[in-house]
Amino acid sequence: MQFNKPLEVGTLRQRYKRFLADIEFANQPQSIETVHCPNTGAMTGCAEPGYKVWCSVSDNPKRKYAKTWELAQNFADEWIVINTQRANQVAGEALAHGVIPELNDFTVWQAEQRYGEQNSRIDWLGQSTEGRQCYVEVKSVTLVEQQCGYFPDTVSARAIKHVQELEYMRAQGHRAVMLYVCMHSGADQIKPAAHIDPKYANACIKAAKNGVEFYALNTEISEQGIRANGVLPIVLGDE
Incomplete structure (x- = not known):
């Protein structure tokens, strides 16, 4: 995915109240502006004061905060995607372009479809020419420790529910996929975060x-x- 307009660059001063961040923009030095933070997670290692950051700008005059925090660069010069909504976009493009060879049987992908026992909404539903279905749940990974990306970054009953919903769809005879999108340039592998949420890790296994x-x-x-x-x-697990 490409950003529609150039992003504005600045320096992070603080992230607070989950949805807000104060940023000093390069074109307005010594002036702090509050922007929308589209990330409800713990954001461990992603929101340290002093990080270089990039924001998109909305033309919607009704928005309280015109700018949205999109990217950060940590003190090791590693890139991090802050806006978790970007993971679904990246995943959709990857599925459409066959980046994951194991899923290339599915040629039509639909976003945000209702499914499962608990009336959940799947991120991507694939259809094959033979009529098979593939349910794909997308997770954004930004927590990285010693070059390993972990999900989730906090205890999450909702994340466990999504794993169980996929398990149910697999039992119905469909393909079911948990797809982690690593939104941090410092990771070379992904693991369920057993040290943070062991119930989630066990559910994945x-x-x-x-x-x-x-x-x-x-x-x-x-x-x-x-x-x-x-x-x-x-x-997965201790392997």
């Missing part, structure tokens, strides 16, 4: 044994855009 597929996308991140450029290995 159980789902994999029951046929749920796990894949991870590596991404190329810049102020021009974000694109999947391959896959990363996934480690």
Whole structure:
């Protein structure tokens, strides 16, 4: 995906109240502006004061905060995608362009479809020419420790629910996929975060044994855009 307009660059001063961040923009030095932070997670390692950041600007006059925090660069010069909504866009493009060879049987992809026992909404639903269906749940990975990306970055009952919904769809005879989109340039593999949410990690192990597929996308991140450029290995359990 490409950003529609050039992003504005600045320096992060603080992130607070989950949805807000104060940024000093390069074109307005000594002036702090509040922007929308589209990330409800813990954002561990993603929001340190002093990080270089990039924001998109909305033309909607009704918005309280015109700017949205999109990207950050940490003190190791690693890129991080802050806007979690970008993960679905990147995943959709990757699925359409066959970045994950195991899913190339599915030629039509629809976003945000209702499914499952709990009336959830799947991120991407694939259809094959033979009429098979593939349910893909997308997760944005930004927590990186020692070059390993972890999900989730906080305890998440909702994330466990999504794993269980995929397991149910697999039991109905469909393909079911958990797709992690690594939105951090410092990771070379992905793991469920057992040290943060062991119940989620155990749910993933159980789902994999029951046929749920796990894949991870590596991404190329810049102020021009974000694109999947391959896959990363996934480690489930202690293997």
